[in-house]
Amino acid sequence: MDQNIKKLALRQISYGLYIMSASDGTNHSAGTINWLSQASFQPPMVMVAVKADSRLYELVEKTKVFAINILSDSQKQIAEDFFRPTTFEDNKLNGHSFIAGDKGAPILDEIYAHFECTVSGKMELGDHVIFAGEVVSVGQRGDGKPLEMSTTGWFYGG
Ligand SMILES: Cc1cc2nc3c(=O)[nH]c(=O)nc-3n(C[C@H](O)[C@H](O)[C@H](O)COP(=O)(O)O)c2cc1C
DSSP, X not given: OOHHHHHHHHTTSOOBOEEEEEXXXXXXXXXXXXXXXXXXXXXXXXXXXXXXXXXXXXXXXXXXXXXXXXXXXXXXXXXXXXXXXXXXXXXXXXXXXXXXXXXXXXXXXXXXXXXXXXXXXXXXXXXXXXXEEEEEEEEEOSOOOBOBGGGTTOOOOO
């Protein structure tokens, strides 16, 4: 397989950018992710690939709950703030205030829409673990257009 074409072809996949988060009530983790898709209407499900050696993976595995915070097209800076490991200071995650969602996962105050999932299953086949999550709680605070990877100049894939 031609490695350059593999990289180019895989980078043609379209993505949004989201802050995925989890909490056990004491420990919190949140990271910017893009490997996310809806995967079922009934029940409503998504699938998301999470780095196997990340704190986020550990907490989702422990709690079986995660939130997807949907970034708007004006929130590229928030995505950047969550590329780095999670800090929890002054009740903020990486400098951003949040509340616990209905299922306990962190929901950032600035986010216009979110959903929370309970983990229904997982597949460990590569360097990322694929979680299948059932959408069990949703919230909206306003209107927005989602932040799309293609507008950022960033890549995660290839
Ligand atoms: C553009 C971009 C997209 C990313 N997408 C994902 C992703 O889909 N899944 C993932 O696990 N990490 C993804 N990451 C990495 C995480 O943002 C980052 O490594 C993580 O938040 C650090 O968390 P940790 O301290 O728990 O390792 C992405 C990074 C970048 C720069």
